[in-house]
Amino acid sequence: MTWRPRLIALDIDGTITPLGREEVAPAVRAAIHRAVDHGAHVVLSTGRSLIGTRPIVDDLGLRDTTAICSNGAVWWDTTSREVVRKVAFDPxxxxxxxxxxxxxxxxxAEVTGLGNLSLGRFPDGDxxxxxxxxxxxxxVAEPTPRLVVRWVGRTPEELALRLVDVELPGVTASHDHTEPWLTLTPPGVTKGAALEDLRRALGVAVGDTLAIGDGDNDVEMLxxxxxxxxxxxxxxxxxxxxxxxxxxxxxDGAAAVLDRYFAA
Structure with a gap:
């Protein structure tokens, strides 16, 4: 019998949508729908905040699942449309x-479901x-589940070099590979850790999991x-x-993967 994953974790940016765009390609959309129709739990697992994730969930029509946002710090029930888990830290x-x-x-600093408090001005669309x-x-007055940092006028390589051997207290940090962008979440919070908790809650076997991603924040998930x-x-x-x-x-690399298990 052909193996099929029962829990599928998908990154958003650079995986199911091109960077800087919000459209899910038709082939990827169709592949996700086939996986859902076959009974798989499809989970969007993203560094995006909840407010940036909801439009993609709604565009795909995902229900009866969980969206893992802010690199695992925020969980959103796609049916009740409520935050069911949030972990915050002192920024x-x-x-x-x-x-x-x-x-x-x-x-x-993320204000979950509403937006952000910013120190300095971010480029439009960030x-x-x-x-x-x-x-x-x-x-810094209130704990936050996600703090993002952009080093204006620099490159991702310059940011990574500046932070070599730098330890930030009480956080988990990940770098973007296309922009000079750093994301901080609470200590021990990663996509991989969040997905393991979700796997256990769903009763899915360890061997029935699939993940697709493209960034530094996807390493633990992969x-x-x-x-x-x-x-x-x-x-x-x-x-x-x-x-x-x-x-x-x-x-449409994500579609190519899903089509191996959920062919049309």
């Missing part, structure tokens, strides 16, 4: 450290929802899955931890 120590390390960096510029003290697949345009470090590599997002 203060990291903000102070990073402001000293990254001159001209801008910061945004943040979802309402964005309110605040002072440093206002930014390691978690019984079969982890990296997108073709993923950095070498991401492809090296995967069990397989598919074609790029522009070539």
């Amino acid at each position: 203060g120590p990291s903000v102070r450290r990073l402001r000293a390390l990254l001159p001209d960096a801008v910061f945004a 943040l979802w929802g309402d964005v309110r510029e605040v002072s440093h003290d206002e930014l 390691r978690w899955a019984a079969h982890g697949v990296a997108m073709g345009q993923a950095p070498v470090a991401v492809r090296q931890v995967a069990d397989a590599v598919t074609s790029t997002v522009l070539e």
Whole structure:
């Protein structure tokens, strides 16, 4: 009997949508729908905040599942449309450290389901929802599930080099490979850890899991899955931890993977 995954974790940006765009390609959409029709739990597992994830969930019509947002810090029930789990951290120590390390960096703390508080101005389109510029003290006054940092005018390579051997207290950090962008979540919170908790709650066997992703924040998710697949345009470090590599997002690589198990 052909193996079919029962729990499928899909990254969004760079996996089911091209970077900077919100459209899911028809082939990818159809492949996701076939997986759902065959009874698989399809979970969007993303670094996006909830407010940036909801439109993709609704566009795909996903119900009776969980969306894992903010790299695992926020869980959203797609049927009740309620946050069912949220883990937050104190952003203060990291903000102070990073402001000293990254001159001209801008910061945004997630306000779940509403938008962000920002210290400095982000380029248009960077943040979802309402964005309110605040002072440093206002930014760090409340715990947040997700803090994002953009080093304005720099490259992803410059950001990674500046943060070599830098330990940020009490957080999990991931770098973007296409923009000078850093995402911080609570300690121990990753897509992989969140998906393991969800797998146990659903009663899915360890060997019945599949994950597809393309970024630094997908590494733990790809390691978690019984079969982890990296997108073709993923950095070498991401492809090296995967069990397989598919074609790029522009070539509908996620559809190619799903079609092996849920053919038309």
